[in-house]
Amino acid sequence: MSETIGYLGPKGTFTKIAVDSMFNGEVKKGYKNIPECIDAVQNKEIDYAVVPLENTIEGTVNITLDYIIQAKDVKIVSEVIVPIRQHLMVHSSNAAQPLDKLSIIYSHPHAIAQCHAYLRNELPNVKANSMASTAAAAEYVSKHPEENVAAIANHLAAKEYDLSIVEKDIHDFDNNHTRFVVLHKENAALTSNKLEEKGYKTTITVSLPSDRPGALHQVLSAFAWRNLNLSKIESRPMKTGLGNYYFLIDIEQKLDEVLIPNAIAEMESLGCSVEILGSYPYYLHSGNGVTLAI
Numbered sequence: 001m002s003e004t005i006g007y008l009g010p011k012g013t014f015t016k017i018a019v020d021s022m023f024n025g026e027v028k029k030g031y032k033n034i035p036e037c038i039d040a041v042q043n044k045e046i047d048y049a050v051v052p053l054e055n056t057i058e059g060t061v062n063i064t065l066d067y068i069i070q071a072k073d074v075k076i077v078s079e080v081i082v083p084i085r086q087h088l089m090v091h092s093s094n095a096a097q098p099l100d101k102l103s104i105i106y107s108h109p110h111a112i113a114q115c116h117a118y119l120r121n122e123l124p125n126v127k128a129n130s131m132a133s134t135a136a137a138a139e140y141v142s143k144h145p146e147e148n149v150a151a152i153a154n155h156l157a158a159k160e161y162d163l164s165i166v167e168k169d170i171h172d173f174d175n176n177h178t179r180f181v182v183l184h185k186e187n188a189a190l191t192s193n194k195l196e197e198k199g200y201k202t203t204i205t206v207s208l209p210s211d212r213p214g215a216l217h218q219v220l221s222a223f224a225w226r227n228l229n230l231s232k233i234e235s236r237p238m239k240t241g242l243g244n245y246y247f248l249i250d251i252e253q254k255l256d257e258v259l260i261p262n263a264i265a266e267m268e269s270l271g272c273s274v275e276i277l278g279s280y281p282y283y284l285h286s287g288n289g290v291t292l293a294i
């Protein structure tokens with residue numbers, strides 16, 4: 001039986017671009033927000049869920065991280081990094097209107113944040129409102145020609161919803177990429193036969209024993225003296241009280257049988273709790289093919 005891949009929909013999202021770059025002819029199902037998509041893989045309604053985790057400009061997609069942490073039995077099994085180009089688009093019947101006459105610009109909050117300087121400098125009087133995805137914003141614009149509203153989304157959404165791109169590449173920094181993770185119930189790394197593997201990561205969370213001076217320093221030294229390269233460390237609130245944080249750590253290598261388990265044992269002996277969120281290959285979407293060029 002064919003596998004079902006859930007993703008942040010509707011059609012035309014950046015997440016769908018990530019899905020199409022990794023998977024072949026599997027059944028693909030769009031969800032209207034990230035928590036619903038993660039719930040669906042947890043309930044085994046779908047086999048894999050693909051969701052955005054981190055962006056170059058705006059950082060972690062907190063809702064994704066928080067739901068992965070809550071859904072304890074869901075693992076990260078693969079990752080694809082996609083170049084992101086944001087465009088401003090309107091209903092074709094409004095394409096001749098001056099942009100400063102727009103009433104509202106809709107998009108995903110991360111897309112709005114990626115275009116913050118553009119919006120502030122070029123369209124300071126136009127309100128920017130959040131939607132669950134860039135494609136949901138594009139769909140809304142396509143259904144409301146009478147409102148003179150715009151969406152920030154990708155070229156695929158413009159095509160899908162028949163919108164006119166009125167300003168290209170409005171993201172504030174060129175090197176704009178998003179990491180999309182593939183989630184699965186079983187801890188089994190997923191390889192793509194469509195993309196070239198760039199490397200491997202192991203993602204863990206570490207919470208420190210309370211009130212122990214130097215605990216973070218000791219955690220970091222468990223990696224340092226083993227020569228384990230970290231590509232990310234970030235603190236997130238544990239939601240149990242002000243000042244209570246856990247650390248999300250990406251280690252730039254596969255979960256082996258010695259180095260990482262021993263680093264974890266060392267951290268646990270210091271009183272830390274450690275969870276492994278996944279050990280997985282990562283891929284880079286080239287972005288120069290049909291999917292991203294205009």
Ligand SMILES: O=C(O)C(=O)Cc1ccccc1
Nearest residue numbers: 013014015108111133134178
């Ligand atoms: O809304 C989308 O299209 C998404 O897939 C989420 C997102 C938003 C902005 C940049 C990357 C992913």
